[in-house]
Amino acid sequence: VASAEIITIGTEMLLGQLVDTNTAVIARALAEIGVDVRRETSVGDNEASIAAAVVDAIGRAEVVVCAGGLGPTVDDMTRGAVAAALERPLVLDPESNRHLEAMFARLKRPMAENNRVQAYFPQGAEPLPNPHGSAPGFVVERDGRAVLALPGPPRELQPMLHDHAVPWIERRFTPNAVLVTRVLRTAGVGESDLDARIAELFRAQKNPSIAMLAHPGLVDVKVTAKAATRGAAHAMIAELEPAIRARLGDCVYGVDGETLESVAGALLRRRGMTLAIGESCTGGAVAAAIASVPGASAYFRGGVVAYANEAKCRLLDVAPDLIDRYGAVSEEVAGAMAVGAQASLRADVGISVTGIAGPDGGTPEKPVGLVYIGLALPDGSVSIRRLDWPGSRDAIQRRAVVAALASLWRALRYSDN
Amino acid sequence: VASAEIITIGTEMLLGQLVDTNTAVIARALAEIGVDVRRETSVGDNEASIAAAVVDAIGRAEVVVCAGGLGPTVDDMTRGAVAAALERPLVLDPESNRHLEAMFARLKRPMAENNRVQAYFPQGAEPLPNPHGSAPGFVVERDGRAVLALPGPPRELQPMLHDHAVPWIERRFTPNAVLVTRVLRTAGVGESDLDARIAELFRAQKNPSIAMLAHPGLVDVKVTAKAATRGAAHAMIAELEPAIRARLGDCVYGVDGETLESVAGALLRRRGMTLAIGESCTGGAVAAAIASVPGASAYFRGGVVAYANEAKCRLLDVAPDLIDRYGAVSEEVAGAMAVGAQASLRADVGISVTGIAGPDGGTPEKPVGLVYIGLALPDGSVSIRRLDWPGSRDAIQRRAVVAALASLWRALRYSDN
Numbered sequence: 001v002a003s004a005e006i007i008t009i010g011t012e013m014l015l016g017q018l019v020d021t022n023t024a025v026i027a028r029a030l031a032e033i034g035v036d037v038r039r040e041t042s043v044g045d046n047e048a049s050i051a052a053a054v055v056d057a058i059g060r061a062e063v064v065v066c067a068g069g070l071g072p073t074v075d076d077m078t079r080g081a082v083a084a085a086l087e088r089p090l091v092l093d094p095e096s097n098r099h100l101e102a103m104f105a106r107l108k109r110p111m112a113e114n115n116r117v118q119a120y121f122p123q124g125a126e127p128l129p130n131p132h133g134s135a136p137g138f139v140v141e142r143d144g145r146a147v148l149a150l151p152g153p154p155r156e157l158q159p160m161l162h163d164h165a166v167p168w169i170e171r172r173f174t175p176n177a178v179l180v181t182r183v184l185r186t187a188g189v190g191e192s193d194l195d196a197r198i199a200e201l202f203r204a205q206k207n208p209s210i211a212m213l214a215h216p217g218l219v220d221v222k223v224t225a226k227a228a229t230r231g232a233a234h235a236m237i238a239e240l241e242p243a244i245r246a247r248l249g250d251c252v253y254g255v256d257g258e259t260l261e262s263v264a265g266a267l268l269r270r271r272g273m274t275l276a277i278g279e280s281c282t283g284g285a286v287a288a289a290i291a292s293v294p295g296a297s298a299y300f301r302g303g304v305v306a307y308a309n310e311a312k313c314r315l316l317d318v319a320p321d322l323i324d325r326y327g328a329v330s331e332e333v334a335g336a337m338a339v340g341a342q343a344s345l346r347a348d349v350g351i352s353v354t355g356i357a358g359p360d361g362g363t364p365e366k367p368v369g370l371v372y373i374g375l376a377l378p379d380g381s382v383s384i385r386r387l388d389w390p391g392s393r394d395a396i397q398r399r400a401v402v403a404a405l406a407s408l409w410r411a412l413r414y415s416d417n
Numbered sequence: 418v419a420s421a422e423i424i425t426i427g428t429e430m431l432l433g434q435l436v437d438t439n440t441a442v443i444a445r446a447l448a449e450i451g452v453d454v455r456r457e458t459s460v461g462d463n464e465a466s467i468a469a470a471v472v473d474a475i476g477r478a479e480v481v482v483c484a485g486g487l488g489p490t491v492d493d494m495t496r497g498a499v500a501a502a503l504e505r506p507l508v509l510d511p512e513s514n515r516h517l518e519a520m521f522a523r524l525k526r527p528m529a530e531n532n533r534v535q536a537y538f539p540q541g542a543e544p545l546p547n548p549h550g551s552a553p554g555f556v557v558e559r560d561g562r563a564v565l566a567l568p569g570p571p572r573e574l575q576p577m578l579h580d581h582a583v584p585w586i587e588r589r590f591t592p593n594a595v596l597v598t599r600v601l602r603t604a605g606v607g608e609s610d611l612d613a614r615i616a617e618l619f620r621a622q623k624n625p626s627i628a629m630l631a632h633p634g635l636v637d638v639k640v641t642a643k644a645a646t647r648g649a650a651h652a653m654i655a656e657l658e659p660a661i662r663a664r665l666g667d668c669v670y671g672v673d674g675e676t677l678e679s680v681a682g683a684l685l686r687r688r689g690m691t692l693a694i695g696e697s698c699t700g701g702a703v704a705a706a707i708a709s710v711p712g713a714s715a716y717f718r719g720g721v722v723a724y725a726n727e728a729k730c731r732l733l734d735v736a737p738d739l740i741d742r743y744g745a746v747s748e749e750v751a752g753a754m755a756v757g758a759q760a761s762l763r764a765d766v767g768i769s770v771t772g773i774a775g776p777d778g779g780t781p782e783k784p785v786g787l788v789y790i791g792l793a794l795p796d797g798s799v800s801i802r803r804l805d806w807p808g809s810r811d812a813i814q815r816r817a818v819v820a821a822l823a824s825l826w827r828a829l830r831y832s833d834n
Contacts, residue, residue, distance in 0.1 A: 014454040016445025021436050028433025037431040040459035073612060283708020284701030287722040291700020294776050294810055302728035304721055305704040311719035311762055315732055345728055359711050393711055
C-alpha cells in the first residue's frame with residue numbers, strides 16, 4: 001500500500017479564519033484508491049515553512065499532495081517552495097503560458113504580468129490542467145516519490161484532484177488495496193439509540209468497520225471495507241449490509257450520496273405526484289432543498305414563503321379567523337397552510353412549516369423552537385407533527401427543514417398511491 | 418510572541434470521513450491572545466505517530482495543543498503518546514479518579530474499568546476539567562515548553578479551550594501581542610480586480626497585513642493588525658482602513674460578520690420598507706437567506722417559489738401570454754415576477770429570480786447558467802439584470818442568490834426614500 005501525506009497551505013487556516021475542508025476531500029479520494037494517508041500538515045503562506053513541510057513529508061511518504069498557494073499573488077508560494085524542497089529551478093512552461101494568455105483573451109481581460117508566474121513550474125514537473133481557474137497544478141517526481149500541487153479553492157481543487165491527480169497516482173503507484181465505503185443514511189433516531197442497536201456488530205467488526213456520524217436530526221452509519229479489489233470490498237459490504245439494516249429498522253432513508261430531498265423527489269416522480277410547500281419560519285429553505293435536486297421541476301410545483309400573516313391568508317387561503325383564534329404557530333394553521341399550498345399550487349401533496357425560530361417572539365406557551373409541520377395528502381388526509389427543540393435561530397431552522405423533509409419521505413414511502 | 422503548533426488526532430480525518438473544525442477554533446483562540454500558530458498536524462489513532470508528531474512540534478514551538486484521543490477506548494492513545502514523547506510515566510490522579518466515579522454514580526451507570534484510563538496522566542501533568550464529558554484534558558510542561566491535550570468532540574473541546582486552556586497559556590506565556598482582524602466585505606468585483614486596486618498597499622504592508630478571500634460572487638478583504646494590546650491593534654486598523662476603502666471603491670457592503678442579507682435587511686428596516694420575493698430557479702434560497710436574519714419579520718413579507726409556470730401566473734400574476742411569447746426565463750417575465758411579488762405580497766420592494774440552473778433545460782439561445790434578476794422599487798421603476806455563468810446546478814443557484822441579494826443591496830443603498 002502506497003503511503004501519502006497531505007500539506008495544506010494558507011495562513012488563514014493557522015489564524016482560524018478558514019476551516020480546511022480540502023484535507024477531507026483529498027484524504028477520501030486517496031483512501032478510495034487504497035493509498036494510506038499517514039499525516040496532514042498545515043503551514044502558512046511562507047516559502048521556508050512550506051519547503052520544510054515538503055522536505056519532511058517526502059522523507060516519510062511516497063506521495064505528497066499539497067493544496068493551496070498556486071494563485072498569482074505574492075502570497076502564493078507553493079511553486080517556489082516545492083522547487084526549493086526538491087532543489088530544482090523554476091522554469092517557464094511555454095504551453096501553460098500560451099494557455100494562460102488564451103484564457104485572458106477569451107475573458108477579454110488584460111493579463112497582468114503577475115499572472116505569468118502561474119506558468120512556471122519546478123524543472124521536470126508535469127502541469128495538471130485547471131478548467132475552473134487560472135492556476136494549473138503540477139506533479140513532480142524524485143527518487144520514485146512524487147509531490148503533487150493543487151490549487152486551494154475547492155471548486156478548482158476537486159475537479160483537478162478527481163480528473164488528473166488521483167488517476168496519476170493510481171497509474172504510478174498501482175495500489176493493491178482499496179477502501180470502499182457504504183453509507184446508510186437514517187432519519188428520526190438518535191445516535192445513542194442507533195449505537196445500542198448495532199453495538200454488538202460494531203465491536204466485533206474490524207473489516208468491514210462500522211462508524212456513525214451524526215448531523216442535526218440525521219445519523220449516517222458508515223461501513224468501510226478494505227480488500228485487494230473494489231469488487232472484493234463491495235462483496236464484503238454486501239454480505240454484512242442486510243444484518244445492519246435488520247438492526248437499524250425502518251429509519252434508513254437512503255444510501256451514499258442520497259439525501260432526504262433526493263429520495264423524496266424520486267418517490268414523488270415514481271408515484272407521478274406533485275408537491276407544493278407553504279412555509280413561514282423556515283423562510284424558503286424547505287423549498288430550496290427540494291429545488292436543489294436536479295430534475296425537481298418534474299414534481300415540484302412551487303411554494304409560498306408566508307412570512308407575514310397576510311401572506312398566509314392571501315396566498316395560502318388560511319382563514320384570518322383561524323390565525324386570530326389559534327395563533328400563526330398552531331396545529332390548526334399548519335394544517336390550513338398545507339391544504340392551502342396543495343390547493344393554490346394545484347399539487348397532489350402539500351407540506352407546511354410554521355414555528356418560532358427566535359431569537360425573539362417566544363412566549364411561555366409558545367416558546368422559541370416550537371414548530372408545527374403539516375402534511376396534506378391526495379386522499380384529503382391532513383396530519384400534523386409538533387416539534388419543540390431549543391437552540392439558535394439557525395439550528396431551529398435547519399432542524400425544521402430536516403423534519404419537514406423526513407415527514408414527506410415517511411408519508412411517500414408508505415403511500416400506496 | 419509565543420509560538421504554537423496544533424496536533425489533531427483521529428484516523429477518521431486521514432480517511433476523509435471527518436472535516437477537522439477543531440483546528441480553526443483553537444487557532445482563532447490562540448490568535449486572539451497573540452500566540453502565533455506556525456503549523457498544524459493531523460495524525461491517526463496510533464501511539465507512535467502521535468508521539469512522533471508531539472516530539473517534532475515541541476522541538477519547534479513553545480506551546481503544543483493536541484485535540485482528540487482522550488476517550489476511554491483502545492483507540493484513544495493521546496495520554497500514552499504524550500507521556501512517551503516527554504519520557505514520563507502515566508500515573509493515576511486520585512482526584513480525577515474520584516471525579517469519574519462520582520460522575521458515573523450521578524448518571525446511575527456502572528463505570529466500566531476502561532473508563533479509569535481517563536484518570537491517568539503523564540507524570541507532572543495538571544488535569545483540565547471537562548464539564549461536558551468524561552475525558553479530562555491536561556497540560557504538562559518540560560523545559561519551559563508546554564503540551565496541552567484537549568478532547569476531540571467540539572462541544573467538549575470548546576468550553577475546555579476557552580475556560581481552561583487559553584487562560585493557562587495566557588498566564589504562563591504572558592503574550593505581549595494580540596491579533597485583531599477587520600474584514601471588509603465586497604460584492605460585484607473579482608478577486609484579481611480587487612488585488613490590482615490594493616496591490617500597492619498590500620505589498621508595502623506587513624503589519625497590518627492585508628489578505629483576500631474569495632467566495633462565489635463575493636470577496637472579503639481581511640486586515641490583520643498585531644500589537645501589544647487590543648486597543649492598539651484596533652487603532653492601527655482604524656488608521657489604515659480609510660485608505661483601503663478609498664481604493665476598493667463602492668463595492669464594500671459590510672464589515673466583519675455582516676452579510677448581504679443582514680446589510681440589506683438593516684437598510685430595509687431603517688427606511689421602513691418591506692420586501693417580497695418571487696423566485697424560480699433559486700427555489701426559495703433567496704427568501705431563506707433573507708429569513709435567516711434575526712428580526713427579518715419586521716420587513717420581510719414573504720415570497721413565492723414559482724417553480725411551475727402556472728405558479729408564476731396564479732400567485733405572481735404573470736400574464737400567461739408573456740411566458741408564451743418570451744419564455745419563462747426572460748427579461749419580461751423577470752420584471753413581471755418582481756412586480757407581481759411586490760403587488761401580491763403588498764410589499765414596497767419586489768425582487769425576482771428566473772433562470773436555468775441545469776443540468777438540463779438549456780438551449781443554444783438560453784443556455785444553462787442564464788439568470789435574470791428583477792427589481793421593482795416603490796417608485797414604480799423596474800430594473801433587470803442579466804447574468805450568465807457556466808457551472809454546476811448548485812454553483813449557479815448559489816451565484817444567483819448572491820447576485821439577487823447584491824442587486825437588492827445596491828438599490829437600497831442609493832435609495833433616497
